[in-house]
Amino acid sequence: MFKIGEFSKLTQVSIRMLRYYDEVGLLKPEQVDPFTGYRLYSVEQIPVLNKIVFLRDVGFNISEIAVVMSKWNDAFVTEQLEQKSREIEQNIQEEQQRLAKIKLAKADINRDKIQIHYNVSIKDIPSYQVVSIRRVIPDYYGEGQLWKELSAFAEERQLVISNNTFSIYHDTEYKETEVDVEVCAQTTSVGESEGDFAFRMTEPVPYMASTMVYGEFTNIAKAYLAFANWLSEHNQYEMAGGSRQIVHRGPWNEENPEKYLTEIQVALKKRDMSS
Template structure:
C-alpha cells in the first residue's frame, strides 16, 4: 500500500472493444504528441473507469505525464490527476494474460483485509512491455487499486 501524488497528464479516454485494443489507442496518443510537439515522459499509465472487470467495451483512459498543461484538442485532454492517499499495488511478471490472476489475488486479499474497500478507478502501469522488452515472459506490469478504510 502506498500513496500516489497527483500529476499533470495528456490523456485520451475511450470505450474500446477489448483490453487488447489498448495498443492502438497508445499509438494514437503517441502520434498526437509527436504531431503537436508535446514532450511526454516514460511515465505512462492506464485508468480503467468501469466499476467492475469487463471483457468487452472497456472504458479506458490512457495517460502520459507532461511538463506543462496544453490546450485540449478533440479527445486529447490535459488534466491533473487526483492524488490517491491509499493505493494497493502489486507487480505482475510475465505475459499480459497473468493480469487476471493478479486481480483475483487482490480480491482474496481484500476479503481478508476487510478494513479496506475499493474506491475509484484502477490503474495499470506497464514498466516493461512490447515496446521495450522482446520476451513476454519478462514483461512487468504494476496494478494499482485505490482503497479507503472503513471507519
C-alpha cells in the first residue's frame, strides 16, 4: 500500500487532484488508516487512475468520466470517444469563427475604421419562371448542398436553365439554425413538381431594396446594417417579408474572396402615412 504522497509521486498526479477524485467518488483510496486518517492506495489502482487522467486530458468532464468508468468496455469507450471527437470538432469550428471575427475587427481598427459605403437602390422585380428547391436547412452553410441538388436535378432532366440564379430566404427574421431557404434558377422549362423541387412563378416585388456587397461573405452583415440606416432615412418604406441573394461572383468562378460580388435584396412596401 502507498501513502497518498508516495502514490502521487509514482503516478505523477498531484495530491490535490487525488483528494479531489476521492471527494467526487472517482477514485477512493483502497484504505483509510482508522488512527491517522491517511489515505492508502494500492498498485492495482494505478491503471484506474491512468484511465481517469486519459479521459480528463481528452476533454471529458467529471460527470462524463464517471459514466465512462462505470460502464467501461471497448465498444462503449470507443462510442464515447467518437462522440467527444465530434464535440471537439464542433468547438474548433466555433472557435475558428470567433477568430475570424476578431481578425475582421482588428482589420477595421488598423484601417482606422474606414467604413464601406453601400448604395441602396429600389428595383421593380418581375415574376420569374424558375425551377427551385426549398428546404429548411441546419444553417446558411447548408445552402451549397441545395445548389448541388438543383444542378443535378436540372442535368438529369435536361432542363434549360439560365445563369440567372438567386436564393430566397423565406424567414421574416434572422435565424442561426433551421433556415427556410429556396434556391432558384430561371428556366423556360415547365414540369411537374417532385418532392422538394418545384416549377413555379416567383412573386413579383414592386419595391425591392438592393445593394451590392464586394468581398467576403462576412461583409453581408454590414450590408444589412446599411439597409437599416437607409430605412431610417426613408421612412416611407417598411420591410415586407423575406430577402433574396444573388451571388454574381463566388467560390465557383472567383478564387479570391476579396473579389466576390453579392447582391442583397430586401422586399419593401410603401408605409401607410395616412394615420
